[in-house]
Amino acid sequence: MSVINRAAFLQGPKDKCLVTTTAPYPEIKNDHDIIIKTKSIALNPVDHILQHNGTNLSFPWLKYSVVLGHDAAGEVVEVGLGVTRFKKGDRVVGLGYGLDKSEKESAQSGRYPRSTFQEYILLSEHMTAPIPDQITYEAASVIPLGFVTAACGLFQAEHLKLDLPNQANLSRSTGETVLICGGSTSVGMNAIQLATAAGYEVLTTCSPRNFDLVKSLGASQAWDYKSPTVVKDITKAFNGKKCAGALTLGNGSAEMAFDILQHCEGNRRIALGTFPLPDPLPERFVLPRMMFYISTWMLAAFYQRLTRGIQYNIIWSGTLIQDGIGKELFTNFLPNALRQGRFRPAPETRVVGTKLEDIQAGLDGLAGGVSACKLVVQL
Ligand SMILES: NC(=O)c1ccc[n+]([C@@H]2O[C@H](COP(=O)([O-])OP(=O)(O)OC[C@H]3O[C@@H](n4cnc5c(N)ncnc54)[C@H](OP(=O)(O)O)[C@@H]3O)[C@@H](O)[C@H]2O)c1
Incomplete structure (x- = not known):
């Protein structure tokens, strides 16, 4: 049975409302990819800025319709052949870098499997960390882009x-x-x-x-x-x-x-x-x-x-994806520090909805500014 994916699309420059519809289910692109079923998505100022200003100035390689989103936590549903740190069913948090220039080729063909405003996301093993039992998906989802x-x-x-x-x-x-x-x-x-x-x-x-x-x-x-x-x-x-x-x-x-x-x-x-x-x-x-x-x-x-x-x-x-520092921190520092309570997911979350359609209200909320708080959508 094929799995149906859905994503929130920004269909054109400065469209005021994301449109949620079916999207291609992500494919494992290399041996160190994993696919997660999204449980929580956190919203960042850049998501709001790209919707408000268009993508031309800072991300000229993107092609509409664009799937935005950088932060997500979820459950692993598939792993590539070379993945050693994760298995199906694990709770993880990772950076979605679908908009990064390194994903230009995919973006040019209108595919954003690594962006997080969707139900299934492709993550890279080296930019992903396990979530310890005491931390919820919502709390963990605030980490990636800020970190x-x-x-x-x-x-x-x-x-x-x-x-x-x-x-x-x-x-x-x-x-x-x-x-x-x-x-x-x-x-x-x-x-x-x-x-x-x-x-x-x-x-x-x-x-x-x-x-x-x-x-x-x-x-x-x-x-x-x-x-x-x-x-x-x-x-x-x-x-x-x-x-x-x-x-x-x-x-x-x-x-x-x-x-x-x-x-x-x-x-x-x-x-x-x-x-x-x-x-x-x-x-x-x-x-x-x-x-x-x-x-x-x-x-x-x-x-x-x-x-x-x-x-x-x-x-x-995005430069942290390739330079070895990201891998060191997501592999060696973050898992231990989260487990031992030496690193706290911050800021606190405010849940703005429970479905992809609620992301827009969250982005509109971001426009007004937040104080020591991250807006998240629980799926
Ligand atoms: N270059 C990159 O690759 C990259 C990536 C991610 C984010 N960013 C940028 O980094 C900045 C922070 O992003 P974020 O997601 O962390 O923001 P955020 O959490 O949404 O920021 C909200 C906080 O901003 C503080 N704030 C507002 N105006 C301020 C000012 N003039 N000086 C100091 N603090 C101020 C507020 O503090 P109080 O409530 O205490 O007043 C509030 O707690 C943004 O400009 C974002 O665009 C850049």
Whole structure:
């Protein structure tokens, strides 16, 4: 009996409503692929941004109808011949990277088996982790994109190049301090936990209502990013510390990090998590207005590099799929850390529905912003 798959499709640029209909059942493409039956899907800002702005600017290789979605947890229903870590029936969480350039060929033929807004998803063994019994599918589904983006910024050579968490010495301290601007974002909460697991002290920013939360994840101090004295306060806190660099999330965070890092000793490098985009996003003349905003922003950043000696790069989370860091973290770090409670799926979830048709309401909800929370659809 053939299995019927269904997916939520974005049928054209800026369509206001995803359309749920039948979709090809994914095929195992290589020996290390697995197929899961989706139990929970988490929604990310990029899903909303791609629907709102169209895919041309940042993902020009995509062909409509597009299946969006990066985060999912579910039950394994099939495994490739080379899969050793998973078997049918296992509960897993993994990164869906159907939109990544590495999947261009599939996207050009209008197929998105690795995107997560569907009932059956193709995942890669090396970007998937088992879910321990004490963690629900919903809670686990918030992990992948936030975790991967944080890992890119913290560990990749073109970003902060921090040491990876050392499994053999869990209490190791590097004696260095990293700044994570936007600690209560999904990416930020993953970054705080990864950086502290790797032995770095974390200073962070968020709204005061989330101070206790970011400290519970490992940050040593937190400041309100809206405070008029935030740059001065964090600069002072860095006094006598060796800086390991900054990861910036949220509008204005990069500018804040440029102002702080110019006074710091150590690594003056910024991993830009939030792509510079106008806020709010323009409704008309989108492409020219975005291009103008981005070029002006880049020029100003380049001036900072020249005058203050601060290096920066924009994170592209898809790069973690091939570089070995993703495999190391999903295979060796995350399973143990989740099982032992050393790593917490964060943020908390808010369930916005129980079927693919509910994803749209969730994406509309994301447009209004969330605070320390991830919207999920349980299937
Ligand atoms: N480059 C990549 O590959 C990549 C991949 C994934 C995500 N991202 C980007 O990373 C950023 C975070 O994504 P996410 O999914 O983690 O977001 P999210 O969880 O949806 O972000 C919500 C949080 O943003 C915080 N926030 C809002 N404005 C802020 C500001 N100006 N400064 C600091 N924090 C602010 C809020 O904190 P409070 O409630 O505490 O105020 C809220 O908790 C987004 O810009 C996203 O587009 C980039």
